Amino acid sequence: MIRPGKSRIARASVRWSSSNQKRQLTSPIIKAEDKNLIPIRTNLKGSQLLNTPRLNKGAGFTREERAVFGIEGFLPYDVHSLEKQAMRAYSQLLKQPSVILKHAFLASLRDQNQVLFYRLMQDHLKDLLGILYTPGAAEAVAQYSSLFRRPIGCFISFPNSDGMRAQLESHLNDINRTADVAYHEHESTDAIDLVVVTDSEAILGIGDQGVGGITISTSKAALYTLGAGINPNRILPVVLDVGTDNHALFSDPLYMGWKRTRLRGRNYDDFIERFIQNCRDLFPKAIIHFEDFGMANAHRLMEKYKDIPMFNDDIQGTGAVALSALVAAIRVSGGSLKDQRIVIYGAGSAGMGIADQIRDGLMILEGLTKEEAQSRFWCVDRNGLLVESMGNALRHAQMGYARRDEEVRDWERANPEQDAVRLIDTIKAVKPTVLIGTSTHTRAFDEEIVKEMASHVERPIIFPMSNPTALCEVDPEDAMAWTDGRALVATGSPFNPVTLPSGKQYTVAQTNNALIYPALGLGAILARSRTISPSMLMAGVHALASLSPALSNPEASLLPDLADVREVSVTVAAAVVRQAVSDGNAQDEATIKVVNGEGELGLEDYIRSRMWDAVYRPLELVD
Numbered sequence: 001m002i003r004p005g006k007s008r009i010a011r012a013s014v015r016w017s018s019s020n021q022k023r024q025l026t027s028p029i030i031k032a033e034d035k036n037l038i039p040i041r042t043n044l045k046g047s048q049l050l051n052t053p054r055l056n057k058g059a060g061f062t063r064e065e066r067a068v069f070g071i072e073g074f075l076p077y078d079v080h081s082l083e084k085q086a087m088r089a090y091s092q093l094l095k096q097p098s099v100i101l102k103h104a105f106l107a108s109l110r111d112q113n114q115v116l117f118y119r120l121m122q123d124h125l126k127d128l129l130g131i132l133y134t135p136g137a138a139e140a141v142a143q144y145s146s147l148f149r150r151p152i153g154c155f156i157s158f159p160n161s162d163g164m165r166a167q168l169e170s171h172l173n174d175i176n177r178t179a180d181v182a183y184h185e186h187e188s189t190d191a192i193d194l195v196v197v198t199d200s201e202a203i204l205g206i207g208d209q210g211v212g213g214i215t216i217s218t219s220k221a222a223l224y225t226l227g228a229g230i231n232p233n234r235i236l237p238v239v240l241d242v243g244t245d246n247h248a249l250f251s252d253p254l255y256m257g258w259k260r261t262r263l264r265g266r267n268y269d270d271f272i273e274r275f276i277q278n279c280r281d282l283f284p285k286a287i288i289h290f291e292d293f294g295m296a297n298a299h300r301l302m303e304k305y306k307d308i309p310m311f312n313d314d315i316q317g318t319g320a321v322a323l324s325a326l327v328a329a330i331r332v333s334g335g336s337l338k339d340q341r342i343v344i345y346g347a348g349s350a351g352m353g354i355a356d357q358i359r360d361g362l363m364i365l366e367g368l369t370k371e372e373a374q375s376r377f378w379c380v381d382r383n384g385l386l387v388e389s390m391g392n393a394l395r396h397a398q399m400g401y402a403r404r405d406e407e408v409r410d411w412e413r414a415n416p417e418q419d420a421v422r423l424i425d426t427i428k429a430v431k432p433t434v435l436i437g438t439s440t441h442t443r444a445f446d447e448e449i450v451k452e453m454a455s456h457v458e459r460p461i462i463f464p465m466s467n468p469t470a471l472c473e474v475d476p477e478d479a480m481a482w483t484d485g486r487a488l489v490a491t492g493s494p495f496n497p498v499t500l501p502s503g504k505q506y507t508v509a510q511t512n513n514a515l516i517y518p519a520l521g522l523g524a525i526l527a528r529s530r531t532i533s534p535s536m537l538m539a540g541v542h543a544l545a546s547l548s549p550a551l552s553n554p555e556a557s558l559l560p561d562l563a564d565v566r567e568v569s570v571t572v573a574a575a576v577v578r579q580a581v582s583d584g585n586a587q588d589e590a591t592i593k594v595v596n597g598e599g600e601l602g603l604e605d606y607i608r609s610r611m612w613d614a615v616y617r618p619l620e621l622v623d
């Protein structure tokens, strides 16, 4: 992905933060109340206003607003603060007996009162992330059609594709009618900064989910707001319904999507092209976030659209978060990135995205050639270790990583009858320092594998990154028990802290792309970057790695807590913006000025000042 000579991150200018350079997370000094929020102007009154989630305040409407907008008779008398409303909503949520019903409660709150939904989420982010996002979102996606109440997001279905432009325009008009997209003075009035789109072929680790994939787009969209303060009214979550190869959905009478096998080939490509061109026309400033596409399409589309502001979260976001965690882990284990022997189990979008990002890190930071960098990896997929003799069976993204057959010829095999070199064979022969799981293979890193790895290295670095929780390659508690607490572990889904043999608690970092993609998006939006370049990603990696708690305390988590993502995002977005400006990729004059030291605020405060907060803005009636 790094094109030699194109990246302007000069090797000499790149320094990983060392332990004494660890950055502190600071709390925002710019409060929502000080942001000079523009009143919302609307002509909606009465029940129409109450039924418009982007404007509704429920019991939070002031006395004056109730009189002006004709809603006194629609509401009980007392006026409640947003804080009190959030407390009530939280106690209602706690009464829901399961994760899926809690998720459904949050979805319906979002669909009633947007500000209250975000305020509740912000107040209890640590508790609620696992419900709204991974792992809760997985269940919600899978049960989409049975739990459906009211649609949220944008549905572009292939059989309706003649009207695609009109469908997108309707969303734009609807946003302009039911929301005031300019949140504060600096914001432009043309909506849509960000499109989050999935075609649902590879949702998390649960595969093809058809139209239910809309919930991954809406969850990722909510994380942009919670994690980086992107105005929710300027984000469009989209599902492209191109059919499904999940035949269980066909036989479900309640399934709500298009009951056809998945569109492939030319028709698929033309459909995606029309979607991208319509987005470029209607939302010229928007960046496009691709989520959970199948591996073959994900890589192809990323390559095809690399000259527009887009990124693939599963490939690039995941690569970036994994490299950040790896850099932190190496600080603790000692040694350098170039000394690592890295086994990746599950050579799909995420696995190969991680390989590419670490490879780029080796090239930029350690000055390795591409071939030297690729020689540090052994990738194992369903059919075993990737080797050159697999030929055409190798996917394009895997090619540079296939090992020479001679290398493995004399390896000891657990099952010599089989051609494939299994994970255990690879671990025995390679003696890896790093083992990353993106396979969706539950508990694949069993006791034998983990103990074998730990018998060769002092601090085995083990990242079981598959989501949701049930698909994780190893429970961190087991990994710690099998290594006497020596492993450095980070997982994709949230896990509780582990008690080590010493009696100390070990916090397991959540190595989830949610720790970095919101800030990548924010940085790209503020800079109005022409593309999202490899050097911007690498700048984000540096910034995130510099915030690792493990830099100052080797027993601490490898990455900041996902619940602190909003402050993490300020630092990461600042790095991304700076890189976009120094690459000549930024187009936003105001932001460029700030980076050049000509603004009223420093860059981080400027970023905070541009973030959306869950507060009620005053309402003004217009005719």
Ligand SMILES: NC(=O)c1ccc[n+]([C@@H]2O[C@H](COP(=O)([O-])OP(=O)(O)OC[C@H]3O[C@@H](n4cnc5c(N)ncnc54)[C@H](O)[C@@H]3O)[C@@H](O)[C@H]2O)c1
Binding pocket: 202, 203, 204, 205, 206, 292, 294, 295, 313, 314, 318, 321, 345, 346, 347, 348, 349, 350, 351, 380, 381, 382, 383, 437, 438, 439, 440, 441, 465, 466, 467, 468, 471, 491, 492, 493, 511, 512, 513, 514
């Ligand atoms: N932590 C994160 O931020 C993050 C980000 C993206 C994806 N993921 C997770 O990574 C996993 C893979 O996602 P993806 O988008 O790369 O999917 P993918 O389908 O592109 O890749 C999965 C790969 O694993 C391989 N595989 C499946 N079963 C296997 C087995 N038994 N042994 C070896 N290989 C096997 C498949 O052949 C495929 O190449 C999912 O669980 C997803 O949730 C995590």
Ligand SMILES: O=C(O)C[C@H](O)C(=O)O
Binding pocket: 133, 134, 203, 204, 205, 292, 313, 314, 466, 467, 492, 512, 513, 514
């Ligand atoms: O959604 C997540 O939790 C991360 C990631 O994008 C995934 O596909 O698993």
Ligand SMILES: [Mn+2]
Binding pocket: 204, 291, 292, 313, 314
């Ligand atoms: Mn994903």
